[in-house]
Amino acid sequence: MTDVTAMTATQIAGLVATGAASAVEVTQAHLDRIAAVDGRVNAFLHVDTEGALAAARDIDARRAAGEELGPLAGVPVAVKDVLTTKGVPTTVGSKILEGWRPPYDSTIVERLRAAGTVMLGKTNMDEFAMGSSTEYSAYGPSRNPWDTDRIPGGSGGGSAAALAAYEAPLAIGSDTGGSIRQPGAVTGTVGAKPTYGGTSRYGLVAFSSSLDTPGPCARTVLDAALLHAAIGGHDPRDSTSIPAPVPDVVAAAKLGATGDLSGVRLGIVTEFGGEGAEPGVTAAFNEAVDTLTKLGAEIVEISCPHFRYALPAYYLIAPSECSSNLARFDGVRFGLRTGDDGNRSLEEVMSLTREAGFGPEVKRRIMLGTYALSSGYYDAYYGQAQKVRTLITRDFTAAFERVDALISPTTPFVAFPLGARTSDPYQMYLADLFTIPSNLYGGPGISVPCGLSDGLPVGLQVMAPTLADDRMYRVAAALESAVGTFTPPAL
Incomplete structure (x- = not known):
């Protein structure tokens, strides 16, 4: 059998649907790949071998019985x-x-x-999704398959690394300030953040409830669109879920793959031009803009003056919401419980549990958020940040009256070496400089590979209006059709 681990999800689904390969064979091939390379990548925290093979056997039995299966039946997936x-x-x-x-x-x-x-297992991540490199995982960092001495992005670096290492053809991430798109950019994969409320947060362990958005990760735009269509849509168990159908993202990706962007207007955000992107990133982005122009897109410059305040606003809003959400981890109801020797009060046990259980970045953000919400400071910090969020939303609204979508580099720099930024939180936070605005606004964004800088991947970000997720898939697929996909060196 051909090496299915090198295939796209669409190709694998075709093999399973026709019986050219069984779901069990496909699953076992990916489990073998994980066993062979994950010791160097650390993409997975848990591999569910028995569960995956049982699910694959069920798919094979259903196909043999003549049951009509979905477009991703039998395709392995890794879950953040x-x-x-x-x-x-x-x-x-x-x-x-x-x-x-x-x-x-x-x-x-x-x-x-x-x-x-077929769920292969659970992927590594920065603790509670707080980080941009997966170095803040309590279980060791994931590594970038392009260079295992470099980070795979974060917080969903495990999902992106699993894709780039060919351990899985599909993965699920979550995006609070760029945690799907930024790992996609630095690993040469595709990461899409849907419109907030377009995918359910029920069962997503909350970091920042007004920002968290689960979404698809893949190696091609069409695969990401197929996964988006499978997981999206209204969920009555999530109070923030939008009661509207998912836009036809699959049709949009197929349309984009024809390479025709005639009549599409794309805006380049002026304020992202002077934010210190590496020269190689800027060069790759500019080449991609030229490519989009050749495909028929009209490029215009758009000013979004309040985007420059997105980073400080985010680092007040997100920690404030995390401070509230993480209060539930108290050592009483579930999880770790430390210091309960029968001689300590409940408050002492809770304090000792949190001291032992939370890592330094989580503690930093809890303290930031608690301070921002404290009496006498709420209006000055959290309240002001929410006002900035409103201004950013107005910037997006005005921009989308002039253009169909906005484009930018996904991240200002390529994958940096492990340990290079852990001692300077601000430098780490800058990784999400270009991705944070769309989280504050609630609109969709996608990162698609657009080139290389010093042999490392660069991503282009497409941002679209809320509930217009199909627009970003069309633009991303068109660019992909022109520049192709990017394959890391063999592990």
């Missing part, structure tokens, strides 16, 4: 360890949930199972 999985460990990259096996599936996982995908 921020989504609950019944009976399978869910740690969120933290010691405080080490060994926790949830009693229920998140909606995203339910929909993955319903689509007939």
